[in-house]
Amino acid sequence: MQKFTLPIVIEKDSDGYFAMCPDLQGCYTQGNSYEEVLANIQDAIRLHIEDRLANNEAIPTTEMVSLTTLEVTV
Secondary structure (H helix, E strand, O other): OOOOOOOOEEEEEOOEEEEEOOOOOOOEEEEOOHHHHHHHHHHHHHHHHHHHHHOOOOOOOOOOOOOOOOOOOO
8 A cells, every 4th residue: 555645725615615636636525524525535535546546647746835825905
């Protein structure tokens, strides 16, 4: 078994939680709670990586430098 450490982004809005993995294009999910979306994105990432490995595709990795918010006045 291989282990991968990948960055994820979790956002919250009025409809619940949304999670994505920037390193894996198209790998995203949603959930009603933080715990649910965290479990869902873990499953989505696992399935995405299993598919890539089955097709002999590389698993992209990047080094997370920073995640922050930025206020912009327009």
